[in-house]
Amino acid sequence: xxxxxxxxxxxxxxxxxxxxxxxxxxxxxxxxxxxxxxxxxxxxxxxxxxxxxxxxxxxxxxxxxxxxxxxxxxxxxxxxxxxxxxxxxxxxxxxxxxxxxxxxxxxxxxxxxxxx
Amino acid sequence: xxxxxxxxxxxxxxxxxxxxxxxxxxxxxxxxxxxxxxxxxxxxxxxxxxxxxxxxxxxxxxxxxxxxxxxxxxxxxxxxxxxxxxxxxxxxxxxxxxxxxxxxxxxxxxxxx
Numbered sequence: 469x470x471x472x473x474x475x476x477x478x479x480x481x482x483x484x485x486x487x488x489x490x491x492x493x494x495x496x497x498x499x500x501x502x503x504x505x506x507x508x509x510x511x512x513x514x515x516x517x518x519x520x521x522x523x524x525x526x527x528x529x530x531x532x533x534x535x536x537x538x539x540x541x542x543x544x545x546x547x548x549x550x551x552x553x554x555x556x557x558x559x560x561x562x563x564x565x566x567x568x569x570x571x572x573x574x575x576x577x578x579x580x581x582x583x584x
Numbered sequence: 585x586x587x588x589x590x591x592x593x594x595x596x597x598x599x600x601x602x603x604x605x606x607x608x609x610x611x612x613x614x615x616x617x618x619x620x621x622x623x624x625x626x627x628x629x630x631x632x633x634x635x636x637x638x639x640x641x642x643x644x645x646x647x648x649x650x651x652x653x654x655x656x657x658x659x660x661x662x663x664x665x666x667x668x669x670x671x672x673x674x675x676x677x678x679x680x681x682x683x684x685x686x687x688x689x690x691x692x693x694x695x696x697x
Contacts, residue, residue, distance in 0.1 A: 477624070502685050511588075511674055511688030512627075519683050558626065564681070569615065569634050571642075572686070576626035 470495040474575035482583050489544040489578045491559030501542040502560040554582045590689035597665040597696045605660040607675030616658040620671040665696045
């Protein structure tokens, strides 16, 4: 069985400061990893994903995440946050398989609050 | 605009009432899912479908029914609403394979009194 742990339920950070949102996963097989963002009163949007290859993946709005197999982590980082980054961020894991339905497991979410 | 459309956005029900949450997607995605989002619990899978005519239960299916008569539509029915079903409900779809992430609807905020 797979699981996802987001240890920080809330992360306050000042505008233009760096931030790291932590995500650890547990799985006995290889996985795909995703970060989703949820802005207030909206649905989740895919931010970035790791499938294979380069362990560092980037999004179009300056976020990046690094897959670390030995530490089973997929932390999300941004070097300088903006007010508009205030949102809830969800880490998710899926076990790839050929055909059929693969269950996605979501973390409980981390609320990023950017302080002016 | 292409995407996942959910209706209604808000709903208040009395205990024991039934209702259907609508979900439609126009991306020809095979997979569709219903999640509920509760504070401190993240997203929990209610039901899912891998194609028209095929549905299955997720983690928390009790009290909910689904059907998938077309690729586009995946309605969620609450049979007899209970206060424990107060939540925000999200419909999501994706194409195969699992390398594709989900596209989510904007949600339905349901309150059962």
